[in-house]
Amino acid sequence: MLVAWNYRYRNSPMDHIDPRARFIFSFAVLFSATTTWNPNILFAVFLIAITWYSLGRLTWKDTRLGWFMISIMLFTMIVVNTIITGGGAGGVVPPGGQLVWPDGVLIFGKHLNLGLTVERLWFAVSQLMRILSISLVFIMIPYTMDSRAYGVTFSKLGLPDRLAYTMELSFRFIPTLARNFQVTLDAQRARGFELDAGKGNIIQKIRQVAPLLIPVTMNAIVSSEDIANAMDLRGFGQRKRTWLYQLKFQWWDWAIIAFSILMLATTLLLAYRFDMRLFSVPHWWYGLFN
Amino acid sequence: MTDAVPLPLVVKDLSFQYHTRSTPAIQNIHLTLEPGQIMLLAGSSGCGKTTLMRCINGLIPHSYTGEMTGDVLIHGQSVHGMGLSQISTHIGTLLQDPERQILGTYVLNEVCFGLESQGMSYMEMLPKAYKALERLHILHLKDKETFFTSGGEKQKVALAGVLAMEPDILLLDEPLASLDPASAHEALLAFRELADEGLSVMIVEHRVEDVLAIHPEKVLYMDDGKIIYNGDAAGVMDAVDYSRIKLPAPVIARRAKSHPAPHFQPTVPKIDPQSQPLVSFQNVRFQYKEDTPEVLHGINLDIRAGEVIAILGHNGCGKTTTVKHALGLLKPTSGKVLLEGVDSKKSTVATSAKTIGYVFQSPSQMLFAATVREELAYGPKNLKFSPQQVEDNVNWAIETVHLEEELPTPPLALSFGQQKRVSIASVLSMRSRVLMMDEPTAGQDYWNYQSFMSTILQTPGFDAIVFITHDLDLALIFANRVVVLYGGEIVADGHPQDILQDEEKLNKWRLLPTSLLKLNQQLWPKTGQYLCAEALSQFI
Structure with missing residues (x-):
């Protein structure tokens, strides 16, 4: 059975914003943040995203699992890919530059030349602002948007019924998978299963988690067939669909859409007309490492 | 013309x-x-x-x-x-498992799904949805999330969704x-x-x-x-x-008269009321989350060796939640669950599995192996049984559920009913001291469930058996103790003949008297015990 995200009405400003306006704003932030590497623009977008996030009145307890997942992604992208290996900065940060530790560093008694540059470090900060801006506006959606509103929102935004409903189902896939995983985990624990990651080689470890992965995967496949059958048996796709959940724009929704368009237009203008899309390091940043 | x-x-x-x-x-x-x-x-x-x-x-x-x-x-x-x-x-179709049919996240949305597909306006679909909900007496659920409805409520919600399409x-x-x-x-x-x-x-x-x-x-x-x-x-x-x-029981009893009555003798040990309980619930209260209502309100229950307990109760009364506490899959919000004297909060589920074999309701969420044989061997291997013990247990378990010919078959290729039997067998093969089964007969035909229930109860090895069921007949034939839950509380606990004789109370608890119960009550002076319809034929 498809499960919805853990949404609850908080009477927050976000609860009163039309989901269409929210998606338009969120995509405006996404495109604005990915258009440029200019630190000033990224910082401005970042501040806007924080303000937007605060409108949801979400607590840490509500969203900690989501942020945990994002932290893993951030760690991989920023710490591993940008700071340690430098691979993520390729093509954006010019080669060479000022070393953060010109004389190397002493780690566990060993002298290491890390090759980390001030420019790459600033790139990591810029990337952090960019990813956090996007994460802030999108992570709050499942927690602050009524599960009944997804399909109608995508439909009213112009997507065909099939695609709109597919989008709704996709949003519900993650919590469904999490729930199925928990049920399977309980069922296998009841048969003496204990996850012991420390034992065996990689093949043995995969075999060890097979009792979890196979039922969850098979259920996901079978469920998708069931969902398709259940939809067909109730005439889905026969004609233009209507929606029980009603959406209505208020004046503030129009204001948010106008602001979104203005933000994106300004970013594009600054990036392409005033050539502010390329990566650059502010002077004060160099000052921190002298 | x-x-x-x-x-x-x-x-x-x-x-x-x-x-x-x-x-x-x-x-x-x-x-x-x-x-x-x-x-x-x-x-x-x-x-x-x-x-x-x-x-x-x-x-x-x-x-x-x-x-x-x-x-x-x-x-x-x-x-x-x-x-x-x-x-x-x-054609409106109601599938066997409502969870496979429900698409909407809220009841009213689910009921309106077909009407939305037909392109109806808001004002057209609402009266139809309300009518369908009212017909099934579940209008009060309209704003409830479908995920949080009980099994029975889900069935009704799915049916309302079909009926709304007229x-x-x-x-x-x-x-x-x-x-x-x-x-x-x-x-x-x-x-x-x-x-x-x-x-x-x-x-x-x-x-x-x-x-x-x-x-x-x-x-x-x-x-x-x-x-x-x-x-x-x-x-x-x-x-x-x-x-x-x-x-109906009178029909079976009449027709079975010319056949020898089935012999049924459970092999669980005699009950010793002074013995230490295998499982002890001590004033257990439970709620899934801080902001959700309490599900169990002070459950007190001791399970001792020799007991075959049927847990009865209406949909959503907390039967499964109670049983999950015994294995430690859920921990009480307050109170204690002791498994052989050890607090469930201090032991792992895998450790508890040595004492309690728990059969889940849904088989598809546990079956994974390439063959039924491997599936059945998984539990005993986890519990470090010897290869010979594993082999013996697998053979015994598969015979108990009458699926010997399916041993080389992938479990996921079997029908739902057969998968259910494999899931039961995969727990039986662990030969735990206490066997707990959640709706073991759901989706099973009469012959199969009668047969494997009597086989399980007549097979030595279990100290106690607990099963959740909606089938009153199963309780009166096989159980020596009946526990009735109502709204998260135990409202009756005792011998089947003491608990099931009060028709008024049964109706109140949403457990209706069956023809077998009525026939047993009618023949009580002659039998002195509750029997299956086939066995009652000898007393008519």
Whole structure:
């Protein structure tokens, strides 16, 4: 059975914003943040995203699992890919530059030349602002948007019924998978299963988690067939669909859409007309490492 | 002269063989269904009932491929030329497992799904949805999230979603499977009412006795893909093997008179009231989250060696939640659960599995192995049994559920009923001291569940057995103690004959007296104990 995200009405400003306006704003932030590497623009977008996030009145307890997942992604992208290996900065940060530790560093008694540059470090900060801006506006959606509103929102935004409903189902896939995983985990624990990651080689470890992965995967496949059958048996796709959940724009929704368009237009203008899309390091940043 | 109005449903010489199977699932099926008629379709697991339904509602050949001959006519029009969506305007289908059918996140949205697909306006769909909800007495659930409804409520919600579309043919695939007796009775009355209003209703159901109570105009009995009986309800009583489907107890008792009574002697040890409880619930309270209502309100329950306990109660009363506490899958919000004297908060589930074997409701969420044999060996291997013990346990478990021939088969390729039996066997093979089963008979035919329940209870090795069931007959035949939960509290606990004799209380707890219970009460002066219908034949 498809499960919805853990949404609850908080009477927050976000609860009163039309989901269409929210998606338009969120995509405006996404495109604005990915258009440029200019630190000033990224910082401005970042501040806007924080303000937007605060409108949801979400607590840490509500969203900690989501942020945990994002932290893993951030760690991989920023710490591993940008700071340690430098691979993520390729093509954006010019080669060479000022070393953060010109004389190397002493780690566990060993002298290491890390090759980390001030420019790459600033790139990591810029990337952090960019990813956090996007994460802030999108992570709050499942927690602050009524599960009944997804399909109608995508439909009213112009997507065909099939695609709109597919989008709704996709949003519900993650919590469904999490729930199925928990049920399977309980069922296998009841048969003496204990996850012991420390034992065996990689093949043995995969075999060890097979009792979890196979039922969850098979259920996901079978469920998708069931969902398709259940939809067909109730005439889905026969004609233009209507929606029980009603959406209505208020004046503030129009204001948010106008602001979104203005933000994106300004970013594009600054990036392409005033050539502010390329990566650059502010002077004060160099000052921190002298 | 006017042409005769075509019947809502005609099945002509229909045969179907799945591409993955070597033999036909159904052969030469003929049937007709008129407006206002209820047809009961009965038969043991794997007899072809579900395949026939799939042919009628269009899932075959649209979703399941194979070789189909013959025809299905809906109002005179062959389904061959119709799309699924077009068929759905005439035929409403309620699938066996409502969780596979529910799409909406809230009840009202779920009920309106079909109406939305038909392009109805808000003002058109709302009265239809309300009418469907009211008919099933679940209007109060309209703003509830579907995920948080109980099993029985889900069944009703799914049915309301079908009814809201106002089909003229209703196909119901085991609609009573997850309902408590009172809910099942209410659902059946609703089906009768719908038929009386002109709908054609086909019910596939193992609980034949229950459906006979609403006087179906036609009864079909299938075996091995063929129709064995097609006639009225009175005729089926003598036409079919009484051990295969659940007929009313007086009928079974009458027909079984000439056969030797089955011998049933449970092998659990004698109850010693002074012994240390295997499991002890001490004022257990539980709520899933801080902001959700409390589910269990102070459960006190000791399970001792020698006890065969049936846990009864209405849908959503907390039966599964209670049992999950015994294994430590859930921890009490307050109070304690002790397993052989050890607090469940201080032990792991894997450790507890050595004492308690717990069979989950849904088999598909645990089956993973390449063969049934490997599936059954998984638990004992985890518990570090010797290879010989594993082998012996696997063989014993598979014999208990009568699936010996399926040992080399992938469990996920089996039917739902067979998967359920494999899931039970995979826990049996661990030979835990206490066996706990959650709805072990759901989706099973009469012969299979009677047979494996008596086999389990007559097999040495278990100190105690606990099973959750909606089947009152199962409790009175097999249990020596009945625990009734109502609204998260234990409202009755004792011998079956003490608990089940008060009809008024049973009705209040949504457990309706069955024909077997009534016959047992009638014959009590002669028997002095509760017996199955076959055994009662000797006292008539």
